[in-house]
Each structure stands twice: as C-alpha cells, then as structure tokens.
Amino acid sequence: MTQSIRWGILSTGRIAHQFANGLNDLPDTELVAVGSRSVKNADIFADQFNIPNRYGSYEELVRDPNVDVIYIATPHNLHKDNMIMCLESGKSVLCEKPFTINQQEAKSVIQMARKKKIFLMEAMWTRFLPHIIKVQQMISDGIIGEPRILQASVGFQKQFDPTGRHFNPKLAGGALIDVGIYATTLSYLIFGQPAHIKSFGNLSSAGVDQEGVITFQHENGQLTYFSTTILYHMPRDATIIGSKGSIYIHPDFWHPSQISLRLNNEPERLIEVPCPLNGYHYQVLEVNDCIRQKKEESEIMPLDETLTVLSILDEIRNQWGLKYPME
Ligand SMILES: NC(=O)c1ccc[n+]([C@@H]2O[C@H](COP(=O)([O-])OP(=O)(O)OC[C@H]3O[C@@H](n4cnc5c(N)ncnc54)[C@H](OP(=O)(O)O)[C@@H]3O)[C@@H](O)[C@H]2O)c1
Numbered sequence: 001m002t003q004s005i006r007w008g009i010l011s012t013g014r015i016a017h018q019f020a021n022g023l024n025d026l027p028d029t030e031l032v033a034v035g036s037r038s039v040k041n042a043d044i045f046a047d048q049f050n051i052p053n054r055y056g057s058y059e060e061l062v063r064d065p066n067v068d069v070i071y072i073a074t075p076h077n078l079h080k081d082n083m084i085m086c087l088e089s090g091k092s093v094l095c096e097k098p099f100t101i102n103q104q105e106a107k108s109v110i111q112m113a114r115k116k117k118i119f120l121m122e123a124m125w126t127r128f129l130p131h132i133i134k135v136q137q138m139i140s141d142g143i144i145g146e147p148r149i150l151q152a153s154v155g156f157q158k159q160f161d162p163t164g165r166h167f168n169p170k171l172a173g174g175a176l177i178d179v180g181i182y183a184t185t186l187s188y189l190i191f192g193q194p195a196h197i198k199s200f201g202n203l204s205s206a207g208v209d210q211e212g213v214i215t216f217q218h219e220n221g222q223l224t225y226f227s228t229t230i231l232y233h234m235p236r237d238a239t240i241i242g243s244k245g246s247i248y249i250h251p252d253f254w255h256p257s258q259i260s261l262r263l264n265n266e267p268e269r270l271i272e273v274p275c276p277l278n279g280y281h282y283q284v285l286e287v288n289d290c291i292r293q294k295k296e297e298s299e300i301m302p303l304d305e306t307l308t309v310l311s312i313l314d315e316i317r318n319q320w321g322l323k324y325p326m327e
Contacts, residue, residue, distance in 0.1 A: 003287045008033035008067035008091070010058050010082055011046040015096060016073040019123075020049045022280030029288060035061025058082065062089040069287060071123070072096060075165040077174040077326055080105040083120070087112050092119035094287050097239045098181050101172045101324055102317075103310040110303045119290055121283075121298045122306045124185060126254040128282035131273040131294035132189070134259065135240070135247055139190065143261065144242030147190055148222050152183040152238035152253060155211070155229030167208060172324050175228035176201070177313050182254040183214075183226035184312050185305075186238060191218040193308055201320035214316055256278050 007023060011015050012034065023031055031051050036042035039056030046054035048155050055061045062070065069092035072082045080100045085108070086093045098121040100106040111118035126132060139147055155175055158166045165171040166178065187194070194216030201212035210231050216224040227234065238253035239246050246265035250256040261269040283301075290298055297303050317323070 002028045003292050004028045004030055004045065005291055006030045006066055007284075008035065008053075008061050008064060008070045009045075010035050010061055010070050010072045010086070011074045012036045012041045013073055016045070016071075017048075018278055019073060019271050019280050019284075020045070020051075020070055023280045023284050024049060025277055026281055026284060026288075028148070029284060032066050033061055033064045035059075058085065061084050062091055067091060069094060069119070069291060073123075076101050076177060077170065077324070080109055083109045083115065084112060085121070087116060087118055088120065090136075091284045092118070092287070092291055094121050094123050094283065096123045098122075098177045099306045099310065101177065102314050102327060103307055106307055110307065113303075114296065117296055119287070119296055120303065121287060121290070121301055122303075123283055124181075124301055124306075125280055125283045126182060126185070127189075127301050128286055129255055129279055130275055131249060131256050131259055134271065134273050135249065136189065137241070138247060138261070139242075143244070144240065144247055144263070145244030147240050147242045149241040150183075150187050150190055150222075150226075150238065151241070152186060152223040152224075152226040153228075153234040154179045154183050154226065154236055154253070155179055155234035157230065157232045158230045158234075162206065167204065167206060168327070169207045169324055172326075173206075173230075174203075174210070174322065175230045176209050176214075176316060178230070180212065180214065180228040180316075181309065181313065183224075183228070183238070184309050186253070187216060187224040187226070188305065188309055188312070190240060191216070191222045191224065193218075194224065194312065195219050197312065197315050197319070199316045199319050201316070201322065203320065203322060209317075209320060209322055212236075212320070213317070216312075221257045259302075
C-alpha cells in the first residue's frame with residue numbers, strides 16, 4: 001500500500017490557494033492542516049479545501065503531529081524563519097521561491113535541514129512541468145544544435161501598493177527575486193552558472209527594483225539576456241537560440257502550454273505541452289516520492305541549485321546597490 005503523505009499549508013494567500021487546488025486532486029496525498037496569522041483566515045481557507053485542522057498561528061501548525069510536510073507561501077522575507085520553525089519541529093518543508101532573500105540565509109536553513117536529515121526543497125514548480133522536460137530533451141538530443149543564446153522577458157504590471165509585497169522593501173519586494181528568478185533558473189538549466197554578470201536596474205524611491213536588464217556570459221561564451229519589471233506587462237516569452245535553430249517558449253515561459261521549434265530554413269513546428277490540473281501538483285508528487293523514499297533532497301530540484309541561483313541574484317542586486325532593510 002502507498003504511504004499517504006499528510007500536508008500542512010503555512011499562510012493563506014493567493015498562491016496557497018492555487019497550491020491547495022493542485023494538491024487536492026492527488027491520490028495518497030492529504031491536506032490535513034492550515035496555519036494562518038488569523039483564525040478567521042485559517043477557517044475560511046480550511047472550509048474551502050475541506051481541511052480538518054486549522055490554526056490561527058504558524059506555531060500551532062508546525063506542532064501538529066498529524067502533519068508530515070509543510071508548504072510555505074508567505075512573503076519572501078519570512079521564508080527563512082518559517083522554514084527554521086518547521087525544521088525545528090521535525091517537519092519536511094517545501095518553500096516557495098525565492099527560497100530565501102539571499103544565499104546567506106539559504107545556507108543557514110539548508111545546513112540545518114542537512115544536519116537534522118529532514119527533507120527540504122524550493123517550490124520551483126516550473127522545473128517539474130512538461131515543457132521544461134521537453135525542452136531539456138530537445139536540447140540534449142541536439143535538435144537545435146549547440147545552444148548559444150537565451151533571451152527572455154518576465155514582468156507584470158502590478159497595482160501600486162506601497163505596503164504590498166511587490167513594492168515594499170520590508171517584504172523584500174521588486175521584480176528580480178520575485179519573477180526574474182524564473183529566467184535565471186532557465187538560464188542555469190541550459191548553460192549552468194554564468195562566468196560574468198552585467199546588469200542595469202532602476203530602483204523605486206522606496207528602494208525596490210522596478211525594471212531591469214540582465215546579461216550573463218557563460219563559460220563557453222554562451223549568452224543570456226533577460227528583462228524584468230513590476231511596472232508594465234511584458235511578452236513573458238523565452239527563446240533558446242542554437243546553431244541549427246531555436247526553441248520558442250510561448251508565454252508565460254515558466255508555465256506555457258505550447259513551444260515552437262524553428263529549425264533553420266524549415267517551417268515552424270508547434271508542439272503542444274499540455275499541463276493537466278494546474279501544474280502545482282508535479283512538485284507535490286516529487287516531494288511525496290522523496291519522503292516515501294526517505295530522501296533528504298530532490299535530485300530534480302537540488303538544494304545546491306537553489307544556492308547557486310540565489311548567488312546569481314545576490315550579485316545582480318549587488319550591482320544595483322539593492323540591499324533589503326533586513327540584510
Ligand atoms: N510558484 C508560483 O507560481 C508563485 C506565484 C506567486 C507567488 N509565489 C511566491 O509565494 C509567496 C507568496 O506569494 P503570494 O502572491 O501568495 O502572496 P500573498 O497573496 O500576499 O500571500 C502571502 C500570505 O503570507 C501571509 N503573511 C504573513 N506575514 C505577512 C505579511 N507581513 N504581509 C503579507 N502577508 C503575510 C499571509 O497569510 P496569513 O494571513 O494566512 O498568515 C498572506 O496571505 C512569495 O514568496 C511568492 O514569490 C509563487
């Protein structure tokens with residue numbers, strides 16, 4: 001018989017709802033508890049998703065003996081403390097991206113999980129989606145020849161709210177670590193860690209990055225360039241250009257349903273990469289499997305990748321003089 005994995009959700013915001021929707025349809029997966037800063041929000045969320053245990057604090061959630069693993073979906077600046085609290089209670093953790101606001105914070109959490117031998121993973125959901133698996137396969141099969149350039153854009157027009165998590169430096173706002181992380185992760189997947197980083201970012205008067213253009217040069221000269229913003233809508237697509245052709249990843253490139261293959265001198269080929277359910281369930285399946293197999297980390301989304309991507313984001317923010325108040 002397959003061991004059922006019992007999940008708790010820490011916080012009740014926008015993405016926590018989508019995550020609960022994705023999780024609820026899975027076999028051998030139970031959503032047993034939710035914790036919120038308020039009893040009222042915990043109750044509303046729990047009623048919506050038929051969750052038996054609801055708590056008006058995160059502390060009570062992590063003490064629930066019925067919970068095997070906790071999904072964290074608070075603003076970025078809280079991830080580190082939330083993860084540490086879960087690990088101290090012996091709970092496995094899946095934490096939203098960005099895992100922490102910088103590499104230093106991530107190191108301390110990862111060190112603790114490794115010492116306590118507890119499963120920990122960043123919820124970089126896009127790593128598990130069908131389009132990424134297809135793109136990785138096409139590249140390793142040499143279909144576009146040697147990949148040389150990645151171009152991408154990732155940004156949305158966010159409603160201005162000085163206290164909200166996108167515009168508020170106290171909540172580690174800005175575009176780069178919120179959505180630029182998707183382009184950084186895609187670049188890392190294709191080319192690995194950059195050898196050189198050059199970037200420009202425009203900061204708001206409050207001190208978060210509102211728009212930016214980032215370039216990487218990789219070890220064998222391959223290039224990445226992408227743009228980010230929270231001020232206006234962007235195409236949100238990505239193109240991987242190789243010596244024999246290119247792969248166009250349709251918007252939004254981190255969860256599209258189509259990609260196009262454009263081989264030199266051949267008509268474009270549209271490839272469907274449908275994603276059943278809402279896509280958030282793939283990472284849940286991976287966590288479930290890892291916990292059942294008593295693994296301490298995922299081979300698909302390893303903690304060292306989380307650390308490397310954060311070090312790249314650190315360097316970009318360093319070039320912009322962007323330090324969060326809690327750093
Ligand atoms: N993977 C994805 O596709 C994806 C998409 C969007 C966001 N995210 C990530 O998920 C995290 C949450 O994003 P979100 O869009 O869901 O945010 P959100 O709607 O603002 O929800 C955040 C939740 O965190 C809790 N919270 C605790 N302290 C808070 C504070 N000081 N201010 C505001 N909220 C606080 C609140 O829940 P309670 O009141 O219940 O405690 C709140 O509802 C971020 O790290 C983000 O990068 C991932």
